[in-house]
Amino acid sequence: MTVETAAAPAPWTPPPVPVPAAYRDPDYALLPDGRRAERLADMLRARAAATPDVDAVLEVGRTTSWAELDRTANRVAQALARDGVRAGDRVAYVGANAPSFLAVLFGAAKLGAVPAPLNALLAVPELSVVLADARPAVLVVGAGSGPAAAAATGSTRMVAVDDGVAGAVPWDTWLAGADDTDPGVVVDPQDTAVLFFSSGTTGRPKGIELTGANLGQALAASYYLLDLDVRSVAMAPIPFFHVAGIGLALAAVLGGSALLLEAPTDLAGVAELWQRRAVTHAVAVPTVLQMLLQLPAVRQADWSTLQYVIYGASPIPVPVLTDAAEVFGCRFLQSYGLTESTGGITMLMPEDHRPDPADPVAVARLRSVGRPMPGVPVRVVDPVTLEDLPPGQRGEVLIGGGHVMKGYWERPEDTAASLLPGGWLRTGDGGSFDDGGYLFLHDRLKDMIITGGENVFPAEVESVLTGHPGVVEVAVVGVPSGRWGESPHAVVVPRDPASFDPDELLTWARERLAHYKCPVGVTVVGTLPRNASGKLLKRQLRADLAS
Known part of the structure; x- marks a missing residue:
């Protein structure tokens, strides 16, 4: 008697993203002379030969x-x-x-x-x-x-x-x-x-x-999506010691775009600079966009020159995004990536930023980091077994392909721990796909809170709390609990400390989250601790709360 064994289900992979017409090479960005940009x-060399007299760098009182x-x-x-x-x-x-x-x-x-x-x-x-x-x-x-x-x-x-x-x-x-x-x-x-x-x-x-x-290969996945050319003026506020800063600079080199290094001193100066320099590609974090929209001069200005606003670090709240799209009238882009992946590997496209308000799935995707870029394999796996997980299940994000780093400098053990067979990079980030291949991040795995046997991803709680009109920034960390092991706790930077009510914020959370996900307490601070690169230091928050 022969017993037939059911074949194991094939690993789920996100649907492919349509390749833009301008995306001329599936593997590499191309130099102005048509060669691969692999050195x-x-x-x-190729850019200077193609457009020697075009502006490369704009500074105060100086052009190069x-x-x-x-x-x-x-x-x-x-x-x-x-x-x-x-x-x-x-x-x-x-x-x-x-x-x-x-x-x-x-x-x-x-x-x-x-x-x-x-x-x-x-x-x-x-x-x-x-x-x-x-x-x-x-x-x-x-x-x-x-x-x-x-x-x-x-x-x-x-x-x-x-x-x-x-x-x-x-x-x-x-x-x-x-x-x-x-x-x-x-x-x-x-x-x-x-x-x-x-x-x-x-x-x-x-x-x-x-x-x-x-x-x-990383530039091939982003450069053609930015529409950069010799007419473009791209802000360069991200330090070049970040891979995102170098990535923008190299994209400008390929397109022959001017890099604007002039830095404003205040919020009003940001809007004035965008206007005076006819910026086509602006870079801003969501909180800056939100504050810019509160300036009357911003709402009265002509923004026809502005083509793209590129943002990251956190999603833009839907009401702010709707308002920004109406005021600026430009395209919005968001990306996710690591230095180890040579920068961005997903993209939330301009069309994703204008969802039908009656489509809850499309609106919810504004909280995602978009879909993997063309030619970039991305998986979500069980962090222990490394088996692929279906849409909706949370696990660890893995990145493959030609974007993955060569390794850690003189650290073979760290390299071996981060790079799996087949060249897959372990990001340490928790994430999940939806059915359309949109990636949602759920915090660093090490920051996950386990309360009463339930997993709580701080990013989900933070997303709800930042929707409160009185909150500028928030970080959620786990604090010890004699009953549950640990419980979520919110550290909040309020918009107006004098009128902010922590209890009202907790009520807001309970109306929108499962009870076990809700913070058990709120600490009000003036700023959140960050390292020299601007990354939030949750370990310091945990230490401060413990003391």
Whole structure:
């Protein structure tokens, strides 16, 4: 007698996202001359050849063309070679976004060295740890970052864009005598092209090695969706030491768009800058958008030049999004990704931001991070068994494909723990798909609260609480409970502390959440603790509440 065994169900994968007509290559972004963008240095070389006199960088009182940026990068490469820097050596830069930052990024790449953008917000002891790990042959200290020089080791050659930094060679002196001939070094696309460092929210920062192939494939998944070209003016408020900041800069290089480095000093200055500079691609967090909409001048302005608002960090509340779409009349984009995935791997598209109010599923998807970009495999799996989960079930988000990092710098054990067979990256993020392939995030797995045997994802609770009109920001963490093991607790930044009522917020939550998900208490604070990269420090909140 033969017994037939039912075949195991095939793993669920999200439906494919329609490929835009402008998405010309499924694997790599293309250079202006049609070649694959698989080498960092080639991106600037090709752009400078295509549009040498077009504006590349806009600052207060100064404009840099693509040809000028390319020549300065060549001089940086020659100065590095003169200092004995060779292929594979690290060249670090610490400082605010500036043309010198880009010149070092591309100059090091033209020599086959590895640029290492460092967090300019780190304290000297923190920066000392990162420098000891990276061991750069040369450290360039950007304008206004003089204190960072104190973290440099005596064996590291320092160059300072500002004058008067102790122990550093002035930038102009360093470049003097270095000609602007491109050294023409050609590197393997699988070699490390840039070395980022994690923000260290859970411990010592880790170096993250991204290859030229990583960059080219990641740009292919985002560049063509942004409609960047030589007429575009893209804000660059995200620091270049973030992969999102570098990603926007490289997308501008491919499109020949101007990068706007001018920074406003206040909220009214943001709107004025967008207007005066005819910004086409603005970057803003949801809270800034919400505050901008409260300014009469914003509602009266002509926003016909603005084409895209790119946001992240958190969803935009539906009423705010509806209002912003009406006022600005532009397209909105949101993305999700990690440094280890070379930036964004999902996209909530412009059409997703204009749902039919009568369609509750479409409205609910505004709380998602969108669908995986073309060519980017994404899975949600059981974090223990690593088996794929169907839509609606929460698990760990895995990312595959050519976006996944080469590995952690000199940390083989950490690399092995994060990269699974087949090249899948464990993100540590909790998430779930819906039936349409939209990814919803449910917080870091380590931040999940287990109360009375039930799993509570803080992001879900925070999403409800931020809908309260009196709340500006909120973080939900677990606190010890003698009865339930732990319980949710909300730490809130109120809009008006004098009139804010914590009990009223708890009532709001109970009307919208299952009882076990509702906070058992509310703590009011002026600001939420964040690290130098701006990431929320929930471990500090838990420690503060425990004490």
